[in-house]
Amino acid sequence: MRDRWMLAGGRWSGGTGGTTFTVRDPATGDPVGEVPVCAPGDVEAAVAAAARAAPGWAATAAADRGAALHAAARAVEERADELAALVTAEMGKPAADARGGVEAGAGTLRQYAELGPLHGGRTLQGGRAAADFMVREPRGVVVVITPWNDPVAIACGLVGAAAVTGNTVVHKPSERTPHTGALLAELLAGALPDGVLNLVSGDGATGEALAGHPGVDVVAHVGSTRAGRRVAVSAARTGAKALLENGGADPLIVDEGVDPSWAAAQAATGCFANAGQICTSVERVYVHEAVAGPFLDALAARARGLRMGPGSDPSTELGPLVDERHRARVHEQVEKAVADGARVLAGGTIPGGPGSFYPATVLAGCADDMAVMAEETFGPVAPVRAVASFDEALEAARRSRYGLAATVLTGDLARAHRAWRALPVGTVKVNAVFGGAPGGAAEPRGASGAGFGFGPELLDEMTAVKVVHLLADPG
Structure with a gap:
């Protein structure tokens, strides 16, 4: 069992909480390890350590902060196999996919290592006797609360963007992937001065305690809409800025x-x-009735063949x-839709044997008011509704309280342009369910959250703008 679960000011410990929880391998049900829930005093210690380190790290040259992130990326790359194996053991992701997430995390650290020193303000055109300019300054202590479905890539992005802009961080990884989070923190912290990155382990209550701590300036949360709302309420009580990527x-x-x-094939992907456990997984399908029959046959065949x-x-x-x-929860939505x-x-049935496996499931004849269409299922389920026209599909796709992403498959360029303009979401993909150029960033809408969670724009989120008017002659 690991005994390094809490990091505060460069000192590791097992925390002072008296309760633990068990993490189990979802493929076998076997225990991966016992993990402590950090006590309120541990949360206080981690935030205090971040606050003490903040002035010195903010004053560190931007190039030196970038160099530290490059060193952190190298550390992640050197232990990539170990990190990926922990991801697979804790949340079940296939090995190649898990390794890809680790590689993406290291790549994001390098991206921010290069972008951070270039991130700055601008000059303003004022009077000739004065200097007017805008500067970006770190906000202070950033709490990072990350999910279990892609624990390395997401944590590297949020921690990297916060640190390279001069903030200090307290990270709480998901209670479903705490071993992954602890090893990642060990690797990142080894490249940073003491106190720049701190770690606590725990459950939702731990995350809420961090989000509502009066010493925190930014809370960056990726997870469910329900958890995100609790985080937002906690942050609102102190005035901390909340960056939220929630469900979709x-x-x-x-x-x-x-x-x-x-x-x-696109729909199946x-x-x-990742068994449908991706923030931007396809959660509902609208297919034109002219191609619905062969489309459903092909999708069902792909599901059965996985x-x-x-x-x-x-x-x-x-x-x-x-x-x-x-x-x-996933099966409950499927059963309700069938009823x-x-x-x-x-698919549609729970297999026998150990583990939390669920087959790729295709549902036809779905309606928009079914939970499997209206809510986030986050499982390997493809609910399909046939529509009479592209306009009908577009109107149905628009009706949702969520606004994370959408995909349109069409050979008609005019319809593609009409769709990306009409869909009230942060990301629209035409003729590819995944992919995109590096550095692309999006703002989720509605119940899916608020604020940039990646890309160069995340550096803006982690900093505050100060306007300076400097008159050289006092009189």
């Missing part, structure tokens, strides 16, 4: 005229990658869900 119910529109087999198994097996294409509690008239074309 991302639509996929399949237009008439597209190759239904190709469209089915969007719905089933090799389900433990993430440690290189041949696995569909790993387990993170735990049995989450699987029960309300949806038809199961593939």
Whole structure:
């Protein structure tokens, strides 16, 4: 069992909390380890350590902060196999996908290491006797609360952006992937001065205590909408800035005229990658009735053909869900949809044996008021509704309290342009469910959160603008 769960001011400990929780391998149900819940005093110590380190780190040259992030990226790359294995053991992600997330995290650290020293303000045109300019300054202590579905990449992005702009950080990883979070913190902190990165372990209550701490200036949270709202309320009480990427119910529109087999491959990737446990997974599908039949046949065939198994097996294409509690929630949505008239074309049943596996599931005949369409399922489920026109699909896709992302598959350029303008989401992808140029950033809308969570714009979120009017002659 690991005994280094709390980091404050460069000193590791097991925390002072008296309670623990067990993390289990979702493929086998076997325990990965016992993890302590940090006590309120541990939270106080971590925030205090970050506050003490803040002035010195803010005064550190931007180039030196960038160099520290490059060193952190090297440390992550050197232990990439170990980090990826922990991701697979704790949340079930297939090994290659887990390794890809670690590599993405190291790449993000390098991106911010280069962008940080270039991030600055601008001069203003004032009177000739004065100097007028805008500068960006670190906000202070940043709390980073990260999810379990991509624990390394997301943490590297938020911690990296906060640190390179001169902030200090207290990180609380998800209670479902605490071993991954602790090792990552060890690697990142080794490249930073004491107190710049601090760590606490715990559950939702620990996260809320951090978010509501009066010594915190920014709270960056990635996770469910319900948890994000609690974080936002806690931050509002102190005036801390909240950066939130919450849940989504991302639509996929399949237009008439597209190759239904190709469209089915795109839908399968969007719905089933990482067992549907991606923030921008496809959560609802609107397919034109002209191609609905062959599209559904091809999608169901792809779902049935996926090799389900433990993430440690290189041949696995569909790993387990993170735990049995989450699987029960996913299956409950599927069962309710079937009871309300949806038809199961593939999957839809809980397999026997150990682990929290759930098959890739395709549901036809879905309606927008079903929870499987209206809410975030976060599992390998493709709920499909046939529509009579592109306009009908677009109007249905627009109706959601979420606003994270959307995908449109169409060969009609005019419709593509109309769609990206009409969809009230942060990211619109045309003819590809995933992908995009490096550095692209988006702002989620509605129940999906607020603020940039990645890209160069995240550096703006982590800093505050100060306007200076400097008159050289006092009189």
